[in-house]
Amino acid sequence: MKYQSQAVAKPYFVFALILFIAQIVFGLVLGMQYVVGDFLFPEIPFNVARMVHTNTLIVWLLFGFMGATYYLVPEETQCELYSPKLAWILFWVFAVAAVLTVIGYLAVPYAVLAKITGNEYFPTMGREFLEQPTITKIGIVIVCLGFLYNVGMTILRGRKTVVNMVLITGLIGLAVFFLFAFYNPVSLTLDKYFWWWVVHLWVEGVWELILGAILAFILIKTTGVDREVVEKWLYLIIAMALISGILGTGHHYFFIGAPEYWLWIGSVFSAIEPLPFFMMMLFAYSMIKQRRRDHPNKAAVAWALGCTIMAFLGAGVWGFLHTLAPVNYYTHGSQITAAHGHLAFFGAYVMIVLAIISYAWPQMKGRLCNSPQAQRVEILSIWVMCLSMLAITLLLTAAGVVQVMLQRMPADGVALSYMITQDAISSIYWARLISGVFFGLGIALYLYSFVIAQRTHHLAPALEQPR
Amino acid sequence: MSDRFTKGMARNIYYGGSVFFFLLFVGLTVDTVTAIPERENRDQLTESVANGKAIWENNNCVGCHSLLGEGAYFAPELGNVFPRRGMGNEEIFKAYFTSWMNAMPTNVPGRRQMPQFHLTEEELENLADFLIWTSRIDTNDWPPNIEG
Ligand code: HEM
Ligand code: HEM
Ligand SMILES: [Fe+2]
Numbered sequence: 292m293k294y295q296s297q298a299v300a301k302p303y304f305v306f307a308l309i310l311f312i313a314q315i316v317f318g319l320v321l322g323m324q325y326v327v328g329d330f331l332f333p334e335i336p337f338n339v340a341r342m343v344h345t346n347t348l349i350v351w352l353l354f355g356f357m358g359a360t361y362y363l364v365p366e367e368t369q370c371e372l373y374s375p376k377l378a379w380i381l382f383w384v385f386a387v388a389a390v391l392t393v394i395g396y397l398a399v400p401y402a403v404l405a406k407i408t409g410n411e412y413f414p415t416m417g418r419e420f421l422e423q424p425t426i427t428k429i430g431i432v433i434v435c436l437g438f439l440y441n442v443g444m445t446i447l448r449g450r451k452t453v454v455n456m457v458l459i460t461g462l463i464g465l466a467v468f469f470l471f472a473f474y475n476p477v478s479l480t481l482d483k484y485f486w487w488w489v490v491h492l493w494v495e496g497v498w499e500l501i502l503g504a505i506l507a508f509i510l511i512k513t514t515g516v517d518r519e520v521v522e523k524w525l526y527l528i529i530a531m532a533l534i535s536g537i538l539g540t541g542h543h544y545f546f547i548g549a550p551e552y553w554l555w556i557g558s559v560f561s562a563i564e565p566l567p568f569f570m571m572m573l574f575a576y577s578m579i580k581q582r583r584r585d586h587p588n589k590a591a592v593a594w595a596l597g598c599t600i601m602a603f604l605g606a607g608v609w610g611f612l613h614t615l616a617p618v619n620y621y622t623h624g625s626q627i628t629a630a631h632g633h634l635a636f637f638g639a640y641v642m643i644v645l646a647i648i649s650y651a652w653p654q655m656k657g658r659l660c661n662s663p664q665a666q667r668v669e670i671l672s673i674w675v676m677c678l679s680m681l682a683i684t685l686l687l688t689a690a691g692v693v694q695v696m697l698q699r700m701p702a703d704g705v706a707l708s709y710m711i712t713q714d715a716i717s718s719i720y721w722a723r724l725i726s727g728v729f730f731g732l733g734i735a736l737y738l739y740s741f742v743i744a745q746r747t748h749h750l751a752p753a754l755e756q757p758r
Numbered sequence: 759m760s761d762r763f764t765k766g767m768a769r770n771i772y773y774g775g776s777v778f779f780f781l782l783f784v785g786l787t788v789d790t791v792t793a794i795p796e797r798e799n800r801d802q803l804t805e806s807v808a809n810g811k812a813i814w815e816n817n818n819c820v821g822c823h824s825l826l827g828e829g830a831y832f833a834p835e836l837g838n839v840f841p842r843r844g845m846g847n848e849e850i851f852k853a854y855f856t857s858w859m860n861a862m863p864t865n866v867p868g869r870r871q872m873p874q875f876h877l878t879e880e881e882l883e884n885l886a887d888f889l890i891w892t893s894r895i896d897t898n899d900w901p902p903n904i905e906g
Contacts, residue, residue: 324870325832328869328870329865329866329867329868333871336821336822337821337832338819338820341821341830341832342821400873401816401821411812414812414815416815416816416818417814417815417816417819417820418815419820419821419828422818422821475815477803477808477811478795478800478803479798479811479895480794480798482811483826484787484790484791484794519765522765522768523765526765526771526772527772530768530771530775533772533775533776533780534771534776534779537776537779537783538779538782538783540783546827546897546898546900546901547827548794548826548896549794550789550797552786553790554898556786620900623900623901624827624828624829624835625831626831628831698905698906699901699903699905700902702903703903703904706904706905707905709834710834
């Protein structure tokens with residue numbers, strides 16, 4: 292850490308990890324309800340647990356991106372953050388809004404939450420991932436604007452590297468596309484059409500810019516490879532991401548009422564979408580191979596390299612698996628979708644946030660990296676999390692194949708109903724639940740590595756003092 | 759990567775490519791928005807259907823169910839529940855739907871549960887109209903069969 296103000300990333304990272312734990316606890320509740328249908332009913336119905344699971348996921352990733360930005364931008368621009376105080380104020384606004392929203396989900400029935408937050412005057416609630424009360428959504432926009440102002444002013448004052456320009460472009464895109472969350476027409480098809488401008492254009496569009504920038508930063512720092520080379524890769528990766536990903540949105544327009552030409556456009560362009568993820572893997576691998584120094588933070592490098600591999604598997608391979616219209620006709624909205632959603636989110640976005648935390652956290656504590664003992668435990672936790680997430684993905688894929696074969700492919704009259712099919716899959720869901728418990732153990736191990744790092748801090752190489 | 763391929767070239771592909779494809783996407787969106795009213799029968803989108811959509815959202819039905827394949831995967835697809843349970847007859851469907859909603863939760867031990875939403879008769883009528891209207895959207899023949 293070279294600049295004092297980079298330390299405002301700390302609360303963002305801490306809060307991100309707290310929400311991560313909450314996310315997984317509710318994931319386990321969901322996994323349990325899949326096999327024991329009345330588990331925690333009526334106290335926590337499935338839809339409530341699911342909202343908490345997915346919303347905490349998105350929000351902790353946003354905290355992670357913000358923390359990453361506050362850490363990385365001063366170092367890239369070579370000047371202090373414009374206003375650390377604003378960053379702290381926005382942290383508290385966002386954290387309090389997140390906690391209140393989760394309490395709202397859990398404390399009252401959803402319809403009551405909609406009523407007391409005045410959803411009837413400006414209806415935006417009740418759509419997947421966008422379940423937050425309108426007032427929370429407005430809060431998110433305000434936090435994003437303040438954040439962009441703070442970061443923008445910093446970049447204006449300092450050095451404009453490709454990494455921070457790509458990062459801020461991604462962040463501006465994130466804020467701009469979120470505005471479509473406020474558009475909720477009475478037409479279901481239009482609603483769905485523009486809903487994807489938030490969801491797809493985030494994860495397969497602007498978030499890839501954020502991912503690419505954070506990845507490039509970590510690779511520059513840990514391998515010492517020339518910026519020119521890194522920047523060329525970064526441009527090419529994000530070029531491919533947007534060229535394929537924008538029209539690739541069409542893979543969600545097959546069966547919601549949009550015109551037939553989307554069957555072609557969506558299939559063709561989304562079939563190219565794995566390319567940027569493949570390139571990220573090559574990029575990380577070739578930078579590490581050409582490295583000019585051996586950075587002692589092995590754990591951060593492991594997260595970053597692992598991120599590109601798991602993202603390629605989850606987004607690239609599992610995405611391609613069901614993205615062609617004739618395949619998607621059978622797999623649309625099945626457990627195959629859930630399999631892909633888990634591995635893609637985990638590989639691409641969970642892992643990049645954990646990578647930057649792994650790189651930045653020791654430095655914010657005045658160490659170049661953690662002690663070898665702590666790093667060993669952290670790397671073990673990477674393996675546990677990755678392998679159990681792979682197990683979850685493979686099991687959900689198996690569940691999806693059975694579901695398609697019993698429920699979707701046979702003709703009317705022969706096809707089994709949804710509920711009977713689910714009964715037939717229950718043993719696979721049990722195995723998924725067990726894999727989920729292992730994932731939870733992986734997090735416990737990860738958190739334990741922080742304890743070891745603290746205990747063995749005298750064995751870690753110290754950092755030069757911040758300027 | 760080869761030296762003949764410069765950073766400037768990569769940057770130009772990024773700017774040029776993303777602007778070009780975004781504009782193309784906006785153009786296609788204009789065409790789609792123009793085509794949707796006919797495909798979804800906008801003329802049949804009555805006030806009752808619109809209210810039904812609001813009730814659907816206010817009760818977060820999509821947190822358990824999928825609708826046209828999007829949402830959650832914990833409970834049956836409802837985009838085609840009208841043909842499945844009403845066999846194309848609105849009266850039969852409404853009778854079925856009302857009794858279903860009022861019978862929830864089943865409280866069958868171990869079985870997946872759907873909450874009781876305490877909806878009025880009018881609200882149930884609106885919801886049923888919304889589901890009927892939804893089932894008539896031209897979805898390129900999805901789902902493959904009646905089970906959804
Ligand atoms: C990191 C990047 C990605 C993430 C985080 C991601 C995440 C997701 C999620 C969460 C869904 C489910 C949405 C819902 O609930 O309706 C989904 C759907 C889908 N994704 Fe991705 N995805 C990524 C990249 C890709 C790529 C590269 C492809 C294609 C090659 C792809 C193809 C699809 C398709 C076809 C669906 C629709 C599934 C259905 O019909 O039910 N995704 N994605
Ligand atoms: C970092 C790890 C995880 C990530 C990134 C993640 C992500 C997600 C996402 C994106 C969805 C929405 C899926 C979609 O719409 O297709 C989801 C739903 C779900 N998750 Fe997770 N999840 C994680 C861990 C877990 C764990 C450990 C479990 C439990 C064993 C779990 C169980 C579920 C269940 C049951 C659903 C609901 C699927 C449905 O709609 O029927 N998740 N998760
Ligand atoms: Fe997509």
